Amino acid sequence: MMTVEEIKAAIEAALPDAGVEIVCNPSVSGQHSLRLAPAQAVAVAKFLRDDLLFDYLSNVTGVDWPDKEVAEKVRVTRPVTKTVDGVETTVEETVEETRKRVAPGCLEAVYHLYSVAQKQGPVVFRLKTVNRTDQVELPSLTPIWRSAEFQEREIFDLFGIVFTGHPDLRRLLMWDGFKDHPMRRDYVEPDDFEYEPTAHDQVLARALAHQAASRTAQEAAAPALGAGQEGTGASQ
Amino acid sequence: MTATHKLVAFESDKTRPDDWNRPQVIEPDGDAELLEVAMGPHHPSTHGVFRMDVALDGERVIRLKPVFGYLHRNHEKIAEGISYLGSMPFTDRLDYVCPLTNNWAYALAVEKLTGQAVPERAEYLRVILGELTRVQNHASSIGFLIQEMGASGTPLMYAFREREKILDLFEELTGARMMCNYMRFGGCRVDATAGWLAATRKVVEGLPGFTEEIERLLCSNEILMARTQGVGILRPDLAVNAGVTGPMLRASGVNYDIRKVDGYGVYNRFNFRVPLGDHWDVYDRFMIRLLEMRESIKILEQALKDIPAGPVMDSKAKIRGFRPKPGEAYGRIESPKGELGFYLISDGGPNPYRYRVRPPSLMNLTVLEDMAIGQNVADVVLIFGSVDIVLGEVDR
Numbered sequence: 001m002m003t004v005e006e007i008k009a010a011i012e013a014a015l016p017d018a019g020v021e022i023v024c025n026p027s028v029s030g031q032h033s034l035r036l037a038p039a040q041a042v043a044v045a046k047f048l049r050d051d052l053l054f055d056y057l058s059n060v061t062g063v064d065w066p067d068k069e070v071a072e073k074v075r076v077t078r079p080v081t082k083t084v085d086g087v088e089t090t091v092e093e094t095v096e097e098t099r100k101r102v103a104p105g106c107l108e109a110v111y112h113l114y115s116v117a118q119k120q121g122p123v124v125f126r127l128k129t130v131n132r133t134d135q136v137e138l139p140s141l142t143p144i145w146r147s148a149e150f151q152e153r154e155i156f157d158l159f160g161i162v163f164t165g166h167p168d169l170r171r172l173l174m175w176d177g178f179k180d181h182p183m184r185r186d187y188v189e190p191d192d193f194e195y196e197p198t199a200h201d202q203v204l205a206r207a208l209a210h211q212a213a214s215r216t217a218q219e220a221a222a223p224a225l226g227a228g229q230e231g232t233g234a235s236q
Numbered sequence: 237m238t239a240t241h242k243l244v245a246f247e248s249d250k251t252r253p254d255d256w257n258r259p260q261v262i263e264p265d266g267d268a269e270l271l272e273v274a275m276g277p278h279h280p281s282t283h284g285v286f287r288m289d290v291a292l293d294g295e296r297v298i299r300l301k302p303v304f305g306y307l308h309r310n311h312e313k314i315a316e317g318i319s320y321l322g323s324m325p326f327t328d329r330l331d332y333v334c335p336l337t338n339n340w341a342y343a344l345a346v347e348k349l350t351g352q353a354v355p356e357r358a359e360y361l362r363v364i365l366g367e368l369t370r371v372q373n374h375a376s377s378i379g380f381l382i383q384e385m386g387a388s389g390t391p392l393m394y395a396f397r398e399r400e401k402i403l404d405l406f407e408e409l410t411g412a413r414m415m416c417n418y419m420r421f422g423g424c425r426v427d428a429t430a431g432w433l434a435a436t437r438k439v440v441e442g443l444p445g446f447t448e449e450i451e452r453l454l455c456s457n458e459i460l461m462a463r464t465q466g467v468g469i470l471r472p473d474l475a476v477n478a479g480v481t482g483p484m485l486r487a488s489g490v491n492y493d494i495r496k497v498d499g500y501g502v503y504n505r506f507n508f509r510v511p512l513g514d515h516w517d518v519y520d521r522f523m524i525r526l527l528e529m530r531e532s533i534k535i536l537e538q539a540l541k542d543i544p545a546g547p548v549m550d551s552k553a554k555i556r557g558f559r560p561k562p563g564e565a566y567g568r569i570e571s572p573k574g575e576l577g578f579y580l581i582s583d584g585g586p587n588p589y590r591y592r593v594r595p596p597s598l599m600n601l602t603v604l605e606d607m608a609i610g611q612n613v614a615d616v617v618l619i620f621g622s623v624d625i626v627l628g629e630v631d632r
Contacts, residue, residue: 027563027582028351055476056492059566059577059594112566112579112594116476116492122566146257147479149602150304158310167258173305173631182310 001120002052004032010052011044018044023126033110033124038138041127042165045144048113054123057145059112060152062159064184066132067105074099105132107161111141111148129161132184140166158183257477259605264293273613277306281384281617284627288604288616295612300605304598307631315591320346321556323591325417330593331629332414334373336365336406337571339419344500345567345578346421350560353550358423359502360543364436365406365418366501366569367532367539371443372399373572373624374483374525374532375450381522381621382454385463391454398446401439408432422553433540440536447529455523464519468607468619471516478606479599482574483528484623487513487520494570505542506535518615521622559586573597573624593632597625 002010008020011034019037036044048054073096080093107129114121129136140163142148152163153172160181163169171178180187264270276287285306291299311330315323327342328335340362347354354362379395403413409432410416410425418425428436454460470480475488485492493510495503511527513520560582568577574596581590600623608616 025563027349027561027565029348029563029565031564031566057479058568058575059579059592061579061590061592061594063581063590110579112577116490119492119497124566143254143257145479146474146477147599147602149478150598158312171305173308173310175305183313 002123004034004123007048007052007123008034011047014047014051015040015043020044031122031124033126035126035128038127038129041139042141042144044125045141048123049144052115053117054113054115054121056114056116056121057111057141057147058114058122059110060141060148060155061110062155062161062183063108063110064132064159065105065108066185068103069100070103071098071100073097106130107132107136107159109138109152109155109161136160137162137164139164140169142166157181160184257474260609262296262298262610264296264298268293270298275616276303281621282627283380283625286625286627286630288620290608290613290616292613295614297608297611297613297616300608300616302601302604304631307627309632311632312591312593316588319556319586320421320558320560320588323588324419325415327593328415328417329628330595330632331571331573331576331597331626333376333626334369334572335414335416336362336369336418337569337576339416340366340501341567341569341571341576342578343419343421344569345565345580346560348567349563349565349580349582350421350554350558352422352553354423354501355547355550356502356544357427357546358548358550360539361424361428361548362419362501363503363506363539364536364543365409367535368402368405368436370532370572371529371536372402374529375399375446377572377624378450378454378522378525381518381618381624382460384617384621385460387459391450394446394450394453398443401442405432405436405439408435420549420553420555422555423547423549427548433543436536437540440533440540443533443536444530447526447533451526455526460522461519463615464517464522464618464622465515466517467611467615468518468622469516470603470607474603474606478602480574480603481596481599482570482572483521483524484574484600486510487524488516489513494568494575498568500567500569506538508532508534518618518622521624525624557586559584564590568594571596573626573629574600593629595629595632597623597627597629601625601630 004022008022011018011020018040021035023033023035025032075094076097077092077094079090081088081090109127111125113123113125127138129138138161140148140152142152143165150172152166153170155161156163156169157171157174158181174182271292273290273292274287275290276282277285287303289301289303290297311326315326324339324342327338330338375395375398379392382391406416407413409428410418470488472488472490475485476490489512491510491512496510508531511524511531513524562582562584564581566577566579568575575594576596577594579592579594580588583589604620604623607619611619
């Protein structure tokens, strides 16, 4: 079994400008992954398939990382005017400040790769889009591994990543006229509930009328029972 | 094994054209006008709501486009909104013919994510239930295939008779025939009693007679051979490239069984063989399922003999309300349909940040067009039946 480092070294030896970096997985599963540069992804994929014999692409999936507000503490040095013994002086002082900034989000495609020929794997690699709104193109790996065909269509459908070079990029699960991408974290279900009267409505109306009638009957009977017996009256 | 099994389809072949893995393009004869037929979504052979848009030249299939999504309920989105344990009963509804293997795959992925150990008795119970599931899935899949061929009733009822016995065992142990919800992270929900194990032994003793019967009934049946042999051929190199797994892949002569490759659970303790196909056609897929049932019976006999005493849940196991460390894990098993994988990303919260099912049924349909092109439209039904899908898993 090749480690992630070995695979990275092999890719870099063959394609010097591949731009591969290791993404550490802190979980106990220890399945570390490689981040590929989208521009070089097809060449790297071809190398993985033809030279390292990773012939079987098992799983392709999308992950949505929305824009996130991060608060970070920064040490800033700035002049502060102080009054010491009645004399105003300006001193440089280092203070800690909390600054908030918005970390831009992205969409990610994750690939799980195995080798049937050598019975090893998985090799996990990821591709990242520039942002979540207008630059969501990634190169399609369907020409390299056919198994990506439906899965990339599914990601296009549910996450909205556009795979350039895909032979047949259509929605897979949602219908063609559907506009949004339901697997995104900020997806809001459309408020398009259409009310249709059913037979159940009549039953419900009768039940409500019945309850109202019995309640008024109870209220009419209540004064005669006296103040102490309200509890028994309510249970009937 | 013959020489074809040595076929080195996976050697690097850089001289092949780039589009070698695309479906073949065939032209209609002369200036024939193509007939577009929508098979489904309520065609009796589609096992549910699934559509194939077929373009025909006479009876010959020129083009076939599968259409999905009729049963889509966004299982993955639901799972991201509920706890890890909350998704366990939902996994039963993916491939509702094999709920226990779905449970197992999901439990395995979460155990990988949290580093949870599983006691030995639970591992044996999982193997027993997984193999019983495989037997009943393959039996009913064979039954449905023959049913679609026109042999209405008999083989399917024979298969269902055996399936009933296995479902009765599931019901006795888990309380449900199909929606079992039995496995937990770190073991199984309840222990099997001695009585249940004895009943299982009795059912397993009867299974070789069943495979024998099916074999005598079907294998040399003239009509079955005429209809299935040489139909729907799937090349091994394309099968691997297209992510086909399970009996379909092995019927194409590729020796890849995750029980052997990963040896998850306690599978490396059992002695069983991996049957491989020689002709890569529908008949091979039917035969492979039959032979796999026999291997499953072997595993069952060994597991029922060796099952140790002990707890069925790890004493330190956290079942509900736990928060895995941030990170991700991919766990996969050899489900009766192929590789069933679960990919989980944790952000440290009580719900998975990302929950992904890798459905074998959907991946196996990638090559449906390749297998059907150039064949008769009547054979499309058989080719589709030999893939063995469940729409609950295809559409999720």
